[in-house]
Amino acid sequence: MLGGPVRDRVPVYCGVYTAPDPPVCRDLTQELNERYGFTAFKLSPYRRDPYASRWGNVCAEAAGYFAEIRSISPPEWEFAFEAHARIFEPRQAIQLGNALAPYDPLWFEEPIRPEYIPAWGHLRAQLDVPLATGESLFLPQDFLALLTAGGADPYLPVDGYLELRPDRPGWGVEIDESALGTDDYVRWERVLPRRFHRIRVRSRRRRTSSAGALWGAIVAAAHSPGRCPTSPPW
Known part of the structure; x- marks a missing residue:
């Protein structure tokens, strides 16, 4: 995306995505x-329902949880936190991210929705942790806007390559074929209703896949009034 490959090897992480009790988390991460x-x-x-508690309690509990995870894990291990865009006020995202900051998270990912890019620049300026986003952005122009706003530290594009094609009305999406052949998600014909069947697939010789890529294909392909679904069909 930024000029081609620049390294032969990259570090990877394992997504746990929940907040298991510290002893359970220790056992799971050690096994992995x-x-x-x-x-x-x-x-x-989130150790509790973030909408059913005072926000200060949510942040304090997250900080205490991360402190305990750090205390029972090898010091060289890294832990990132995925907030799943469930925070609707930037100030609350700042409060939660900075509550985690003393324990050195690898990054704080997508605390707010990605659509309003200027908010990401403000968010990053106020956070004491690396801020990550990108898997809900599907066009080169989106990433250019995010880069221009200084809105993130790790940039996390979706694994499939998606781009609207104004010269091909009704198609609109190209996606890495490997995203269609995963065992991790439901079958492609179940994901795409018939009205979204005009998806063009192009091989790119890489083994990557993403539920975000699949859902992005659905949203982009359906991007016309009255046809954009409001939630994934799985």
Whole structure:
């Protein structure tokens, strides 16, 4: 995306995505390390329903949780936190991210929705942790706007390549074919209703896949009034 490959090897992390009790998290991450060699993991910062509690309590509990995870994990291991765009006020995202900051998260991912790019520049300026986003952005122009706003530290594009094609009305999407052949998600014909069947697939010789890419294809392909679905069909 920024000029081609620049390295032969990259570090990877394992997504846990929940916030298991610290002893359970320790056992799980140790097993993943022993079996596969992972030393970086992604967790959720939410130990309770974030909408059913005072926000200060949500942040304090997240900080205490991360402190305990740090205390029982090898010091060289990395932990990122995925907030799943469930925060609707930037000030609350700042409060939660900075509550995690003393324990050195690898990054704080997508605390707010990605559509309003200027908010991301403000958010990053106020956070004491690396801010990550990108998997809900599907056009080169979106990433250019995010880069221009200084809105993130790690940029996380979707694994499939998606781009609207104004010269091909009704098609609109190109996606890495490997995203169609995964065992992790439901079958493609179940994901796409018939009205979205005009998807063009182009091989790019890489083994990547993403539920975000699949959903992005659905949204982009359906991008006309009255046809854009409001939630994934799985």
